[in-house]
Amino acid sequence: MAVQKHTETAGEGNVFLPMEAGILRVEALTATEKMFTLRLKNGQPMIYDPGQIVELSLFGYGEIPIGFASSPTRRETFDVVVRSVGRVSTAVNRCAKGDSLWVRGPLGRGFDLPKLRGRNILIVAAGIGLCPTRSLIQYILECRDEFKKFTLFFGARTPQHQLFLADLETWRRSDAVAYYETVDRPDATWQGNVGVITTLFGKVEIEPDTRVVICGPPVMYRFVIRELDKIGIPHHRVFVDLERRMKCGIGKCGHCQINDRYVCTDGPVFPYHEIEDLEEVFA
Amino acid sequence: MAAYFLRESDLAAWVNRLIRGRRVWGPVAKKTQFVFAELRSAAQLRLDYDVSLVPPKKAIFPTTQGLIAFSPKGAESCVLPKPQILFGVHFYDVKAIDQLDLLFAEKHADRNYLANREATTIVGSSIQRVFPRAFWGSIAPEVEPRGHDAFLTKIRGGYLFETRTRKGEALVRAGKFTPASAAKVEEARQVNARMMTCCPEKLPVPAAEVARKVRLGYIKEDLWKELARDCFSCGTCNILCPTCYCFDVQDHWNIDQVSGARCRSWDGCQLEDFARVSLGEGASENFREERHERYRHRVMRKLSYLNQKLGGPACVGCGRCSAGCVPDIADPVRIVARILEV
Numbered sequence: 001m002a003v004q005k006h007t008e009t010a011g012e013g014n015v016f017l018p019m020e021a022g023i024l025r026v027e028a029l030t031a032t033e034k035m036f037t038l039r040l041k042n043g044q045p046m047i048y049d050p051g052q053i054v055e056l057s058l059f060g061y062g063e064i065p066i067g068f069a070s071s072p073t074r075r076e077t078f079d080v081v082v083r084s085v086g087r088v089s090t091a092v093n094r095c096a097k098g099d100s101l102w103v104r105g106p107l108g109r110g111f112d113l114p115k116l117r118g119r120n121i122l123i124v125a126a127g128i129g130l131c132p133t134r135s136l137i138q139y140i141l142e143c144r145d146e147f148k149k150f151t152l153f154f155g156a157r158t159p160q161h162q163l164f165l166a167d168l169e170t171w172r173r174s175d176a177v178a179y180y181e182t183v184d185r186p187d188a189t190w191q192g193n194v195g196v197i198t199t200l201f202g203k204v205e206i207e208p209d210t211r212v213v214i215c216g217p218p219v220m221y222r223f224v225i226r227e228l229d230k231i232g233i234p235h236h237r238v239f240v241d242l243e244r245r246m247k248c249g250i251g252k253c254g255h256c257q258i259n260d261r262y263v264c265t266d267g268p269v270f271p272y273h274e275i276e277d278l279e280e281v282f283a
Numbered sequence: 284m285a286a287y288f289l290r291e292s293d294l295a296a297w298v299n300r301l302i303r304g305r306r307v308w309g310p311v312a313k314k315t316q317f318v319f320a321e322l323r324s325a326a327q328l329r330l331d332y333d334v335s336l337v338p339p340k341k342a343i344f345p346t347t348q349g350l351i352a353f354s355p356k357g358a359e360s361c362v363l364p365k366p367q368i369l370f371g372v373h374f375y376d377v378k379a380i381d382q383l384d385l386l387f388a389e390k391h392a393d394r395n396y397l398a399n400r401e402a403t404t405i406v407g408s409s410i411q412r413v414f415p416r417a418f419w420g421s422i423a424p425e426v427e428p429r430g431h432d433a434f435l436t437k438i439r440g441g442y443l444f445e446t447r448t449r450k451g452e453a454l455v456r457a458g459k460f461t462p463a464s465a466a467k468v469e470e471a472r473q474v475n476a477r478m479m480t481c482c483p484e485k486l487p488v489p490a491a492e493v494a495r496k497v498r499l500g501y502i503k504e505d506l507w508k509e510l511a512r513d514c515f516s517c518g519t520c521n522i523l524c525p526t527c528y529c530f531d532v533q534d535h536w537n538i539d540q541v542s543g544a545r546c547r548s549w550d551g552c553q554l555e556d557f558a559r560v561s562l563g564e565g566a567s568e569n570f571r572e573e574r575h576e577r578y579r580h581r582v583m584r585k586l587s588y589l590n591q592k593l594g595g596p597a598c599v600g601c602g603r604c605s606a607g608c609v610p611d612i613a614d615p616v617r618i619v620a621r622i623l624e625v
Contacts, residue, residue: 014360015391016350016532016545032563059353060543062534085561102358128563218568244570245560247532250391254529254552257580258570260588265390279501280570 015250018057018102019044024077026097029163033083033128034093035069038101045075046103049110050135051241051269054103055249056080061091065246065264067132068106071139081131081163107249108264111136111213111239112271119211120148124224126155126197126216130163132241132268133215137167137177144176151178151204155197155216158185178204196220201227208232215241222282225272238272242281284452286468287460290441297458298325301368304457308342309370310335322370330371330437333414334601338525339376340383342369343399347548350395350532354542361544362394364402368454371408371435374475375419375599377428379525380405382593384430386528389592395547404450407434409474413481416602418616420482423490423595436471443471482600484616490586490596493619498587500622501579510618511578513610514553520581520604520613521551526597529557552584553577582618 025037040046046054048068057063064086070079084090092101121140125133140147152171156162162183171179180200182193193199197220206212208231214224221240228238244256244263251265259278261267275281289297301307302322309322310332317332319339349361372380380400387396407428433451436443443463446452486493500506521527531550536543550557557577558570571577585598598615605614 013392014351014362014394016395017358017360018351020357057534057545059358059545060534060536063532063545083563085563217562218570243560243568245558248530248547250393251389252387252391252393252528252530253532253547253550255531255550255558257552257558259583 016104016248018055018063018104020100021103023095023097023099023101026095029081029165030161032085033081033163035079035081035164036092036095036101037070037077037079038103039077040103041100046072046078046106047075048072048078048106049113050139051108051110051132052106053108053132053246053249053264053268054080054105055107055246056082056092057102057104058088058091058095059102062088063104063247063249064088064092065107065249067241067268068135069131070135071142072135073139073142079134081128083128104249108246108268109266109270111241111269113139116140116211117146118148120150120207120209121213122151122153122206122210123213124153124197124216124220125214126220127157127161128163129215129217129220129241130154133213134164134167136213141174141176149178149207149210150176151206151210152180153197153200154179154181155200155220156181156183159183159187159190180204196223198223198227201231206231206233208234210237212238213241214238218243218282235273235276236271239269240272240275240281241269242267244268284446284448285455286463287444287446287455288441288463288467289435289444289458289460292441293459294442295325295328298322298328298370300457301370301454306365306367307370308339308367319369328371330408330435331411332371333410333412334373334417334603334606335376336603337523338379338601338603339369339372340380340525340528342367343380343403344383344387344396344528347546348395349544349546351545352542353534353545362398364398366402366404368404368406370406372405372431373410373419373601374407374428374434375417375601376525377405377407377431378426378599379601381428381430382526382589382597382599383528385593386589404433404454405431406451406454407431409434409436409471410478410481411437413478413483414602414606415483416605416614417482417600418484418486418602419600420479421485422598422600422615424479426595436474438467438470438474443467445471484602484605484614486600486616486619487623488619490590494587494590494596497582497619497622500625501583503622503625504575506622506625507575507579510612510621511575513612514574514578515609516553516555516574516577517609518551518553519607519609521553522549523603523607524585525599525601525603526585527551552580578612582615585615586619 020041021038246264256263
């Protein structure tokens with residue numbers, strides 16, 4: 001449909017008006033995932049918390065909610081990872097260096113860094129759940145002195161589904177993070193752990209005062225929290241980063257609702273105790 | 284602000300003058316039912332309507348609305364308020380618009396809605412004919428309608444016109460109004476009070492108790508399956524609801540294939556894909572996959588989830604969903620009665 005253009009006044013605050021972001025770099029992470037390094041064309045830094053999202057779009061195709069995949073300490077540029085799953089993501093993944101994407105954000109509630117600082121941290125990430133948590137992982141590694149023991153669990157379906165291979169290689173050799181990984185289905189070359197992500201809990205001691213971050217496919221959360229319960233980690237120290245259909249990103253359109261909460265504004269990161277009684281959390 | 288009297292014979296001239304100044308939406312007949320439409324003449328106006336098919340929110344929150352326009356040069360806003368009058372709105376729809384005002388303004392203020400709303404003058408009107416499925420008399424009657432600019436009540440010989448804002452007061456200049464006597468104000472009060480007892484359907488308990496019982500009933504899976512058994516997932520109950528405001532956002536190309544618009548369109552939580560996300564490689568997760576889960580979500584939204592924020596239920600008792608539902612399973616009064624039974 002043809003739509004009449006009009007601006008009330010400059011800076012009227014149309015929350016749907018996106019900012020242009022230039023693509024500085026594109027890296028294919030797997031057969032279906034690409035990482036884009038972006039910089040806002042207006043010269044402003046993107047100021048966000050790890051765990052927050054942007055609505056990323058390409059005109060004529062639409063918008064998708066995407067978590068930041070790089071540390072906010074970088075300021076000038078930021079990374080997002082897009083998996084080709086539908087019309088918008090497939091079109092975005094055809095874009096190249098020098099093209100423009102459009103972003104609205106940052107949106108939603110990210111990780112509460114003051115609650116994580118000075119604590120032992122465990123991040124449990126699976127599949128594409130490593131992308132939004134990478135922002136926090138990078139932040140912790142850059143500000144390593146602000147945190148105590150840092151443990152990272154990463155699970156992927158197969159070795160070919162592993163993301164950020166260079167990062168993984170660095171983390172495997174790093175003293176700054178205790179990194180444990182697993183795959184559900186190994187190939188001939190895989191020499192690491194095989195099994196679902198909860199099998200990693202037997203590999204290392206996690207203290208009950210640890211702050212835990214969980215991000216992965218919907219089916220995973222309940223099983224991970226069961227392991228945390230065995231350790232005795234209270235639910236207010238557990239932070240879940242949830243996936244829903246965050247269409248508008250501003251708490252209006254209704255698609256991302258979990259009972260009476262909007263994931264796009266009340267989350268996507270929730271302290272688990274805030275939502276554990278909601279029936280639809282892990283529907 | 285003030286109360287005026289308008290003789291029956293002076294109504295048409297007043298409305299016709301309003302129409303000359305700006306767009307006026309009002310209730311008009313459509314075959315055997317009524318809709319809100321742009322008035323061309325006061326002769327079309329049917330203040331004796333029982334309920335409009337689609338709620339008048341469409342004048343402020345259009346079924347499809349441009350959010351931004353895009354071209355190779357970039358993006359431009361589509362916030363485009365036009366002064367308009369929404370005339371003859373029953374009190375339950377006034378309450379519904381008041382709820383939308385709050386919901387679109389909270390957190391990230393949505394100018395695409397709010398600018399339209401600010402450009403709209405709302406004239407409420409008394410109910411002259413009761414819709415058979417209406418239950419506005421018993422759902423949170425303590426919640427006062429707010430946000431309208433004036434209210435017109437049919438009394439003997441004409442209308443009492445009570446203004447509430449400057450926008451409402453400004454309409455008086457266009458008609459042959461005289462100051463209303465205290466007796467006429469009292470007559471109008473009685474007309475509206477009497478109407479509150481006329482609904483054929485009634486909620487059995489107060490809205491606060493409904494909210495509590497409905498929420499506690501969430502876990503009764505068998506009950507929800509029973510209630511939703513005949514649901515087509517068609518979303519009619521959503522589309523006809525004056526307080527539903529869920530929407531989808533889609534991009535549309537113009538015919539030149541280089542420019543276009545990002546638009547939102549009314550959406551409904553009863554539709555099968557409403558909460559579905561793609562996970563890649565053909566997999567998806569539907570967070571409300573079953574009909575009864577979606578059905579329950581609507582009931583929770585209307586009767587429980589938003590109560591604290593809104594100061595009452597997000598249902599105003601218009602009866603549109605009850606009448607519009609083909610298998611007739613959407614009636615909140617019957618749903619509440621069944622929940623209270625088990």
